Amino acid sequence: MEKTVLGRTGLSVTVAGLGCGGHSRLGLFSQGKEHACGIIRCAYENGVNFFDTATAYGTQPAVGQALRDVPRDRYVLSTKFPYRKDGAMQPSAALESNLDASLKELRTDCIDIYHLHGVFPGDYIAARDRFYPELVKMREKGKIRFFGITEIFGGDTTHQMLKLALNDDLWDVMMVGYNLLNPSAAKTVLPMMQAKKVGALCMFAVRSALSDPQMLKLDIQKMIANGQVDTSLVKEDHTLDFLLQDGTAKSIMEAAYRFCRHTNGIDVTLTGTSSAEHLKKNLRSISELPLPVPVLQKLAQMFGNVDCVSGQQDFPKLNTIITK
Template sequence: MEYRSLGKTGLNVSVAGLGCGGNSRLGLGRGASFDDCVAVVRTAVDLGVNFLDTAEAYGTEEIVGAAARSYNRDRLVISTKAIFRGADDTAETVTRRVDAALQRLGLDYVDIFHFHAVNPATYEHHRDVLAPALIKLKEQGKVRHIGITETGPRDPEQKMLARAIEEAPWEVIMLAYSLMNQGARLNIFPTTRRREIGTLLMFVVRNIFSNAAYRRDVSAKLVEQGLLDASVLSDGDPLGFLVSEGGAESITDAAYRYARHEQGADVILFGTGNKDHVRANIDSILRPPLPPPVIERLHASFGHLTGVGLDLPGPVKGA
């Protein structure tokens, strides 16, 4: 495994981070048992992953807590989050929800607590009314660092994060980034690098990369809308060249490697409920960058797209 500093938090994190939400939720999403889900987490940690991301909304905090008890707590970086919808939420609500998360995790502290999926419309309430409670919890040692995550599907232009990365108290952000959603390359990473804000990348491999039929459907619609050149469909799969010419083992391999080597990417989150996918994804994240001409082609063909592949959890059409 390779490790790096997460912004200026002082945390040393694995470049591959296990996402315990998304569509798979460690396997809970398709009915796996608690113990099977714990085994997925342990497979990742035994391969050197020390970054685990969970959330109240995923229902996986207990699983992460149970898996964490097999390891030295100091070795792990545990990130969780809660959704606060608007003006009814107060500083007291935040304190109560952090305490409840710690209880579910069975931990005295979390390394990062995030406000989850924050809309541009409620950003100021989070910053001015709710964040002071997190700052107090940080002083008490219950939360080591303060994070904020965007809602990819509802804020594809990343308006909320464009503000947050210029302001206190956010030390870490979670953002959508992939080879078909490259906006952060120009709009977010230059600032997070300059201000040393840690970045956690999600949607790196979502349905659009793991499901070929869905990818073809979405791409055909983009061609119809004039957003993609029809030539991308000439070989059937618009990303087929990543394997045939780019030397990638698979589309998911290419998608992980594309994001991993982006300047400004700290942790590449991968969501799965499958132990073989844990191993494959870590291997991909540790492989060298895609060849420069392939990256140039990805920038030229898809660099103008916004919000592609940012589906909400749930079944999608396709194989």
Template structure:
């Protein structure tokens, strides 16, 4: 397993991390039982993965992850979880209801996460789904309680994740990094073949400010779904003259066919890890073989000429999936 430094945290993290979100949600949607989840975690740990990402919004993932990690030396891995900002329209209008009106809402969410994960601290606590239209309110209302929790030793680092569907060009993330680059230890966004926009407006900032990047979902969902690929390329052909790459170009990365996308997925992981700014990429597979394949792909070396070609063809891509 290759390891990289997670920005200013100076933590050494595996180039591939394990996430409990995504379509499978740690096997909750694919029929995996507790024994199967324990095997997945053992595969991850035995192959050097040392960062696990979860969230309260991923059904029972926090509790299930805590159960699967029970008995494992706490110093051997990092846990990243989140507090939801998904009711961003309510928060932004300042007429939210219930807990969202309470500045201590993130603290309450943190305490629930600690209990479900059965740990005494969270390594990376992230504001989840932060966007351009709710950023100022989130910082003003909620940040203070989380900084206090860090001072108490309940968390180590503070991060943010983006709302990719709403902001495929990372406008909220840019706002956060321009306004408060010293607050954020890590950011979570998407960088991959089908969305390379972060190289334009995010990577230059994080290089300067030494912020760690957790790269989420670098191959899902378009690269693994031929119907989505066809839809996306038809959309680009009609509306995006700035994207030179075609479906045939993409096929050339996969032995000129898309019937079996294993080679394309492998290149997708390798490309996602190829940029120096990326600290770790997150996979959420609930299949042991797929997890092992993704570990191999993330640790493989992709030819520089292939990277150059992918950037030339799809460098302006900003797919939401």
């Protein structure tokens, strides 16, 4: 598995990372902890050294158990603080107590990247002012190494929060939603992240719209309604079938992973699953060569102006109210 340097952190990370959230949650809740541990170990055995989890996912104990016998310097841990609870912003002291619980579950004494999780644009300034000083304290105590922040892409498809966060020179790593249906980050936040040497973690590389034709149809209808696509190029049905022609890709999902993996500015492309075999297939896709230039040009003509969808339909609406 190819490696790269994660922005200014200097961390050597694999270009594919195991995402331990999403709908699959490693199969933890449908097939049990041992099954989830097996997927984590499968990722490591297949060359992955980057593991992303979160308090909200419930998968931290599985990650800790699966990697307990792996030397700590052989892998990079990314996890997240749920800055909201029960609809309100948590008190500042909650960050350390949550971090301590994460450290215990992950069976480690230090988290490589600790994120504020899913920050709404309207919450950013208040969340930054409340929790950034706590992050600094945690680094001084040796509990974390680098600071991260993740957007809530389903409700913030135009990356408004990350644009705000990039105005500050505070964050070492950012998690950005990006895929071939909504590549807007490549025009907006990714160049800024590169300029500031902020590490980029790609989420939403493949979501329901890229694996379910009916979900894709819903997203295309939304693109059309927003006037963001040319209907002579983008049809409601079979619009991505050209990716399977002439041996370009074995599946739309493979093409989607390759699209993200080889985008300038993306460091780690995250993949999540509940199946070890599916994981291996995704890792092979991420390890493939870039899509041919004519295919990339056609995708740019089709979806280059889209910023109204995420590839997943069941997300909350954008929150623009700061919760004290």
